[in-house]
Amino acid sequence: MRRLLTIHDSFNFEENDFDITAYGEVLLDMISREEAPLKECVNFTRYFGGSPANVLVNMQRLENKTAFISRIGDDEFGEYLREILDDEGVNLDCLQYDQEEGTPIIFVNKSRETPSWLAYRGADINLEITDSIYDKIDNSSIFFMGSFILSKNPARATAIKALEYAVDKNKVFAFDPSFRANLWPEGNKGSKIIRDLLAQADIIKPSLDDAYHLYGQDHPENYLKKYHSDGAGIVILTLGKDGVLLSDGNNEPLHIPVFSEKVVDVTGAGDSFWSGFLTGILKGLPVKEAARLGNAVAAFKIQGVGALSSVPPLAEIISYYDIQPIEGGNFDE
Amino acid sequence: MRRLLTIHDSFNFEENDFDITAYGEVLLDMISREEAPLKECVNFTRYFGGSPANVLVNMQRLENKTAFISRIGDDEFGEYLREILDDEGVNLDCLQYDQEEGTPIIFVNKSRETPSWLAYRGADINLEITDSIYDKIDNSSIFFMGSFILSKNPARATAIKALEYAVDKNKVFAFDPSFRANLWPEGNKGSKIIRDLLAQADIIKPSLDDAYHLYGQDHPENYLKKYHSDGAGIVILTLGKDGVLLSDGNNEPLHIPVFSEKVVDVTGAGDSFWSGFLTGILKGLPVKEAARLGNAVAAFKIQGVGALSSVPPLAEIISYYDIQPIEGGNFDE
Numbered sequence: 001m002r003r004l005l006t007i008h009d010s011f012n013f014e015e016n017d018f019d020i021t022a023y024g025e026v027l028l029d030m031i032s033r034e035e036a037p038l039k040e041c042v043n044f045t046r047y048f049g050g051s052p053a054n055v056l057v058n059m060q061r062l063e064n065k066t067a068f069i070s071r072i073g074d075d076e077f078g079e080y081l082r083e084i085l086d087d088e089g090v091n092l093d094c095l096q097y098d099q100e101e102g103t104p105i106i107f108v109n110k111s112r113e114t115p116s117w118l119a120y121r122g123a124d125i126n127l128e129i130t131d132s133i134y135d136k137i138d139n140s141s142i143f144f145m146g147s148f149i150l151s152k153n154p155a156r157a158t159a160i161k162a163l164e165y166a167v168d169k170n171k172v173f174a175f176d177p178s179f180r181a182n183l184w185p186e187g188n189k190g191s192k193i194i195r196d197l198l199a200q201a202d203i204i205k206p207s208l209d210d211a212y213h214l215y216g217q218d219h220p221e222n223y224l225k226k227y228h229s230d231g232a233g234i235v236i237l238t239l240g241k242d243g244v245l246l247s248d249g250n251n252e253p254l255h256i257p258v259f260s261e262k263v264v265d266v267t268g269a270g271d272s273f274w275s276g277f278l279t280g281i282l283k284g285l286p287v288k289e290a291a292r293l294g295n296a297v298a299a300f301k302i303q304g305v306g307a308l309s310s311v312p313p314l315a316e317i318i319s320y321y322d323i324q325p326i327e328g329g330n331f332d333e
Numbered sequence: 334m335r336r337l338l339t340i341h342d343s344f345n346f347e348e349n350d351f352d353i354t355a356y357g358e359v360l361l362d363m364i365s366r367e368e369a370p371l372k373e374c375v376n377f378t379r380y381f382g383g384s385p386a387n388v389l390v391n392m393q394r395l396e397n398k399t400a401f402i403s404r405i406g407d408d409e410f411g412e413y414l415r416e417i418l419d420d421e422g423v424n425l426d427c428l429q430y431d432q433e434e435g436t437p438i439i440f441v442n443k444s445r446e447t448p449s450w451l452a453y454r455g456a457d458i459n460l461e462i463t464d465s466i467y468d469k470i471d472n473s474s475i476f477f478m479g480s481f482i483l484s485k486n487p488a489r490a491t492a493i494k495a496l497e498y499a500v501d502k503n504k505v506f507a508f509d510p511s512f513r514a515n516l517w518p519e520g521n522k523g524s525k526i527i528r529d530l531l532a533q534a535d536i537i538k539p540s541l542d543d544a545y546h547l548y549g550q551d552h553p554e555n556y557l558k559k560y561h562s563d564g565a566g567i568v569i570l571t572l573g574k575d576g577v578l579l580s581d582g583n584n585e586p587l588h589i590p591v592f593s594e595k596v597v598d599v600t601g602a603g604d605s606f607w608s609g610f611l612t613g614i615l616k617g618l619p620v621k622e623a624a625r626l627g628n629a630v631a632a633f634k635i636q637g638v639g640a641l642s643s644v645p646p647l648a649e650i651i652s653y654y655d656i657q658p659i660e661g662g663n664f665d666e
Contacts, residue, residue: 030377037409038409038410039409039410039412039413040413041379042378042379043376043377043378043379044363044376044377044378044379045375045376045377046374046375046376046377073451075451076370076371076372076449076451077371077372077440077451079372080372080373100518102451102452102453105453107410116409118406118408118409118410118435119435120435120438120453120455122453185433
């Protein structure tokens, strides 16, 4: 189903009620204040979290129309999250409330190396397909999904139903394939499910770490080949401080360096990239220029603290980093 | 099955490997630093929690031999809790590790009024009966259980199996009947299950708040009558700053005032009372004198911070509050 685009092409979208519908989790990130193993951490601070939710909030700030399909507990933590999404203008018609299970939480320790974490699943597991969800997908240009919601049933089965519907309806499917065995009841065997879904995706944005967990140790260029060989369309491999590699599987991969020299906090940098990149392709930018816009938004993000640190107005980002519109086009369209 | 004792009588125990086996939860209490609705709380501090676990740690400090039947996640939070129990000398042969579900957590907001809370159940729900559990019960003088572990199946069904075994084996069954509808999937109907278990209990220690949630608004003396009418043996109704009411259902209830005038933190005061009281009856004190020892331990507790704030050596408590041994007996027996 995926489009055969090169990194020099633009996506075409018809006018829709929503630029993007994201499907997945919104949750509390409980980050330790101590830099220590989680077992020894005593103090925790609560943050708004969940990759699809972060992407949508950032995209609202970049002037897109967004809708969210998710499920939270009918509790005070859920209310805290809902109010933020609502204040940002995300459409919440498809936000479900669970009467039995709580709002999910992830505990993470502050760490200079790879942080360790513990996930407390809850309401997210029970996300149900409704007619109103199909309706939102019908009226959206892009369908976005991460991997957390795919890691455990019954959430997995319903998520796959939703994404197959979106692909069937020829929506652009943007997928964040981030496999971590300890979230999956079947352990490493879960990676096959993620790999099977790659062939449905028009765009994926794994990190080096994601690639390592899916394919084992290898070189970035080989990772790109493996993702394409599993059927992914456009692959954006993020390399941390080394920027991103952009590949369509046919042309030579394009390297884009990081735009920011100052790094305060990289939390949510990937979600910021997504929001800038998807804003770019919605505006009709060629994929490679949209990736530059992704880098630009991520650059603003990593100079502030928190996954939702302030994103400046789109016009400012575009002018600051000299993002080029398509020939004859402009950003006001 | 329950003993027909008055508050002037002593319990008789044969020598056993363990003075007490407690069955139930050990968990993280995540207490907010802000005095605000939970929705607005940003910072949380982690504490060791779970009523049966607190009772055992305090009883170890009071020189009893204790064993714990519980289940935690095979994760870093579980390890933190296990190490504390182990350091205190609690027997952990029957501590189970869940590979799928995490260590339970309760979020509580700091509040001068009744705090609000959110429970994240996990491994506790899957506590399984094993031969080794029956063995621990066989070799213990007292069997202790709270109500958290009864609130949700499958944990409830196995907990009832264990307590019925203990009662069958003529163990002293000490029960903390603390019903809160929002922990029970069946809501208020759950109170019937707690009430049905009262008839098995030799000793119960509800608070005024517990009585209110079970029977609705009433006077302390009427609450005592209701507990006895449901079949409970010795009833110790805790009245907060007004001390405790002690009743056997036949004699006039005995009022014991609070021993401490200074109050720093009442968290875990009830668990401290339990540990002093049960230590007293294990030492052969008459019930009413054991209740004074319970009050004495609680008095030391509420002058410090945290559910496990330091309990002084038993001899010091006994002498400070002039607890009377049985005639001709002494505390060294």
